[in-house]
Amino acid sequence: MESKYMSLFSLFSGVLMMGFLCSSQAYVFHVGGRKGWVLKPSEDYNHWAEGNRFQVNDTLVFEYKAGSDSVLIVNKDDYNKCNKANPLLSFNDGESEFKLDRSGLHFFISGHADNCEKGQKLIVLVMAPRNTTHKAPKTPVPVVTPSPSPSPSPAAASSPAVTPPPQAAEVHEAGSPGNGAREPGERATVFEAPAPAPSAAAAGSDGSVGLLVGLGIGMSVLLGGFGGLV
Numbered sequence: 001m002e003s004k005y006m007s008l009f010s011l012f013s014g015v016l017m018m019g020f021l022c023s024s025q026a027y028v029f030h031v032g033g034r035k036g037w038v039l040k041p042s043e044d045y046n047h048w049a050e051g052n053r054f055q056v057n058d059t060l061v062f063e064y065k066a067g068s069d070s071v072l073i074v075n076k077d078d079y080n081k082c083n084k085a086n087p088l089l090s091f092n093d094g095e096s097e098f099k100l101d102r103s104g105l106h107f108f109i110s111g112h113a114d115n116c117e118k119g120q121k122l123i124v125l126v127m128a129p130r131n132t133t134h135k136a137p138k139t140p141v142p143v144v145t146p147s148p149s150p151s152p153s154p155a156a157a158s159s160p161a162v163t164p165p166p167q168a169a170e171v172h173e174a175g176s177p178g179n180g181a182r183e184p185g186e187r188a189t190v191f192e193a194p195a196p197a198p199s200a201a202a203a204g205s206d207g208s209v210g211l212l213v214g215l216g217i218g219m220s221v222l223l224g225g226f227g228g229l230v
Contacts, residue, residue, distance in 0.1 A: 026055075026057040026058050026059065027055075027058045027059070028058070028059045028061060029052060029054070029058060029059070029060050029061065030061045030063065031045070031048075031060055031061065031062050031063075031108075031122060032045065032048070032062075032063070033048070036062070036063035036064055037062040037063060037064040037069065037071065037110070037120075038064065038069075038120070039110075039115050039118060039119075039120050044119070045119075045120070045121065045122040046122060046123055049122060049123060049124050049125070053127065054100055054124050054125065054126045054127065055100070055103075055126060055127045055128070055129065056100055056101065056102065056103055056126060056127070056128065056129040057099065057100065057101070057129070058099075058100045058126070059097055059098065059099050059100070060097070060098045060100065060108075060124065061095065061096070061097050062091065062095070062096040062097075062098070062108075063094070063095050064094060064096075065094060066092065066093055066094030067092070067094075068112065069092075069110060069111070069112045069115070070090060070091060070092035070110065070111035070112060071090070071091040071092075071096050071098075071108055071109075071110070071111065072084055072087035072089070072090050072108065072109050072110070072111045073087060073088045073089040073090070073098065073106065073107065073108055074086070074087050074088060074107050074108075074109055075088065075107060076105070076107055078107070078109075079107035079109060079121060079123070082109060082114075082116035082117050082121070084109070084111050084116070087111070090111060092111070100124070100126045102126065103126045103127060103128050103129070104125070104126060105123060105124070105125055105126075106123070106124045106125075106126060107121075107122075107123055108121060108122040108123075108124070109121040109122075
């Protein structure tokens with residue numbers, strides 16, 4: 001019974017290992033299919049490349065007749081102009097292998113005569129490496145905004161000014177010591193206050209008193225003169 005479980009466990013482990021190897025291994029692509037690297041392929045090279053998925057560590061295989069053709073790896077500008085004078089790499093052994101060691105675009109042209117001008121060239125777009133881990137973005141540091149200083153309260157800003165009490169005036173009075181007057185040079189503190197204005201009633205009463213006094217004097221003079229005549 002134990003041997004049966006052990007065999008099932010070994011089979012299951014082998015399947016997992018094969019799946020892992022298949023998911024992590026690189027692939028080999030034969031450019032041009034069965035015809036290889038030729039002037040007139042069965043399918044346009046760039047159309048063929050668009051139908052495949054290339055990643056870092058994959059390998060391209062160019063098969064052609066040695067001595068009659070070659071493979072040149074060039075930059076974008078030389079690819080567009082079919083310039084064969086300054087290749088980055090060149091192969092002419094008849095079965096050339098090129099490992100895709102970086103992501104991005106790779107440009108290939110034929111180094112024979114005018115084959116490049118006639119369409120024997122290839123662009124390969126390489127994706128990022130497999131099983132790459134992406135770093136989590138850094139958490140932004142929060143920006144601390146300083147709090148505004150408190151403004152003065154309206155009550156404090158509009159409080160009325162305190163009016164000081166009237167100041168005392170120092171005066172000197174002179175008088176005889178017998179009737180309770182202060183000695184000469186003795187200071188007395190008094191508060192100065194404006195004298196009240198005379199009212200109309202007071203002015204009228206003063207006029208009436210003066211009139212009565214005048215009439216009394218006149219009557220006395222007349223009676224005195226009358227007594228002298230008698």
